[in-house]
Amino acid sequence: MTDRSSDKEKTLGDALRSQGVSRRSFLKFCAATASMMAISPAMIPKIAEALEKARKPSVIWLSFQECTGCTESLTRAHATTIENLIFDSISLDYHHTLQAAAGHAAEEAREVAMKENHGEYLLVVDGSIPMGDPGYSTIAGISNYDMLMEAAEGAAAIISVGTCATYGGLPMAKPNPTGAVSVGDLIKDKPIINVPGCPPIPVVITGVLTHFLTFGAIPELDHIGRPMVFYGQSIHDRCYRRPFYDKGLFAETFDDEGAQKGWCLYKLGCKGPTTYNACATTKWNNGTSFPIEAGHPCIGCSEPRFWDGGGFYKALSMPTQDIGKTAVYTAAGAVAAGVAIGGLNKLTKSGAAAAHDKTTIDDLEKE
Amino acid sequence: MSESVQFNIQVGNDLTWNVAPLLHEVKHALKKLIDDGKTSIIDLRSIPLAPGEEDTILQTLGQGEVHARLDALGPSEIIETQYSGVWLITHYNADDEIISRFIEVTNMPDILNSQKEDVAEAYGRLAATLENPELQNN
Numbered sequence: 001m002t003d004r005s006s007d008k009e010k011t012l013g014d015a016l017r018s019q020g021v022s023r024r025s026f027l028k029f030c031a032a033t034a035s036m037m038a039i040s041p042a043m044i045p046k047i048a049e050a051l052e053k054a055r056k057p058s059v060i061w062l063s064f065q066e067c068t069g070c071t072e073s074l075t076r077a078h079a080t081t082i083e084n085l086i087f088d089s090i091s092l093d094y095h096h097t098l099q100a101a102a103g104h105a106a107e108e109a110r111e112v113a114m115k116e117n118h119g120e121y122l123l124v125v126d127g128s129i130p131m132g133d134p135g136y137s138t139i140a141g142i143s144n145y146d147m148l149m150e151a152a153e154g155a156a157a158i159i160s161v162g163t164c165a166t167y168g169g170l171p172m173a174k175p176n177p178t179g180a181v182s183v184g185d186l187i188k189d190k191p192i193i194n195v196p197g198c199p200p201i202p203v204v205i206t207g208v209l210t211h212f213l214t215f216g217a218i219p220e221l222d223h224i225g226r227p228m229v230f231y232g233q234s235i236h237d238r239c240y241r242r243p244f245y246d247k248g249l250f251a252e253t254f255d256d257e258g259a260q261k262g263w264c265l266y267k268l269g270c271k272g273p274t275t276y277n278a279c280a281t282t283k284w285n286n287g288t289s290f291p292i293e294a295g296h297p298c299i300g301c302s303e304p305r306f307w308d309g310g311g312f313y314k315a316l317s318m319p320t321q322d323i324g325k326t327a328v329y330t331a332a333g334a335v336a337a338g339v340a341i342g343g344l345n346k347l348t349k350s351g352a353a354a355a356h357d358k359t360t361i362d363d364l365e366k367e
Numbered sequence: 368m369s370e371s372v373q374f375n376i377q378v379g380n381d382l383t384w385n386v387a388p389l390l391h392e393v394k395h396a397l398k399k400l401i402d403d404g405k406t407s408i409i410d411l412r413s414i415p416l417a418p419g420e421e422d423t424i425l426q427t428l429g430q431g432e433v434h435a436r437l438d439a440l441g442p443s444e445i446i447e448t449q450y451s452g453v454w455l456i457t458h459y460n461a462d463d464e465i466i467s468r469f470i471e472v473t474n475m476p477d478i479l480n481s482q483k484e485d486v487a488e489a490y491g492r493l494a495a496t497l498e499n500p501e502l503q504n505n
Binding site for chain 2: 022024028034038041238241262289
């Protein structure tokens with residue numbers, strides 16, 4: 001956090017070379033980056049070229065009503081050297097958990113960074129904002145709302161990290177005692193990248209930062225502000241247990257034959273079909289596994305209002321293994337498979353929306 | 368590399384069925400290398416694989432004549448499989464955890480080549496070393 005002006009003049013390539021990082025090491029970093037961003041390996045040379053010329057952006061990180069799990073997740077993004085490279089490629093000017101400075105010095109660092117980089121810095125926010133009584137969460141006597149609005153004014157873009165900042169999260173759970181709201185509820189005039197998850201996958205957080213560095217722009221977002229590159233596909237579609245779903249093979253309890261054989265966890269409440277995240281491919285703990293691989297259903301932590309969804313162990317709705325029969329109920333007379341599948345999707349969505357009550361095969365067959 | 372942790376995970380015989388299609392993709396990539404000289408890279412992280420399926424792929428490809436190790440931001444293993452032209456590249460971080468794994472179909476993975484920038488830097492460094500008066504007297 002020293003000598004920011006000279007630091008900013010250097011490109012990332014210059015900075016790495018001055019630290020003795022070889023071109024070969026840099027290419028390895030770019031290969032790992034392409035893999036984590038789910039970008040075609042053919043793009044590795046282009047990533048290398050773009051990162052080589054990138055300049056270090058100033059990053060201000062604000063933490064509001066949160067559990068620090070998102071920061072815990074980020075600091076475990078890959079280990080040591082690769083993580084250092086990502087941190088070396090930004091100038092983290094304020095993060096009250098990670099920075100050495102405290103008290104007035106810390107707040108001064110934030111104010112200086114905001115002034116020097118006005119209009120150019122990246123603002124990262126984790127945690128929701130209490131609008132009921134600001135006294136629930138303050139920093140240096142400043143309410144979360146005031147600090148957010150002041151910092152957002154000069155930001156080039158905002159990255160909301162974690163489900164609290166993106167959609168309100170656990171603080172917003174009924175009865176929402178603090179009047180928690182998300183960043184997007186308050187700020188409408190800045191580009192906001194939502195990186196939900198409780199917490200988000202570490203490399204997804206760094207991947208978004210790296211994307212900004214590589215391409216100098218925010219990534220393509222879905223309808224609720226999430227980067228398509230990480231949240232473009234459902235857990236279900238990328239799940240290695242998907243073939244069991246298609247064959248109608250389900251675990252009915254956590255210790256039955258199906259559970260032991262690794263069958264689909266849909267009937268145990270898995271929210272994989274309605275959850276968009278990269279867990280099934282990027283996985284956790286440096287690619288070791290993800291909850292479904294450990295035998296637990298997905299709880300849908302990257303989706304809005306997952307906390308009030310009616311129970312983590314309630315099945316979403318009717319499984320689709322008997323697609324021909326089910327389609328008859330939903331798309332009467334439709335012959336084309338595409339139409340039938342469309343009808344089934346509508347049924348699934350409406351079933352999920354209806355308070356997530358469990359719909360059994362028997363219930364549907366009565367209709 | 369550190370010893371891998373063994374998990375007692377029970378899985379059924381029917382998994383993702385992605386192993387055979389992926390190996391066929393490698394076969395087609397090899398044909399493309401032979402016919403057009405075009406190289407291909409497959410990111411193993413981009414394909415859903417059940418526990419044990421990646422091992423099946425690696426066992427099928429086997430190990431050939433070349434086994435190189437890089438030390439660049441943590442180790443990397445570059446292995447030519449028993450099928451010449453099919454390389455397995457595994458990047459580890461400094462804690463020996465896998466950060467990415469690729470199958471590269473090429474005559475020589477680019478990361479093994481000396482890089483132009485590193486060569487230029489090496490020239491400057493060697494020249495500076497030779498200007499050392501102690502060396503000039505030898």
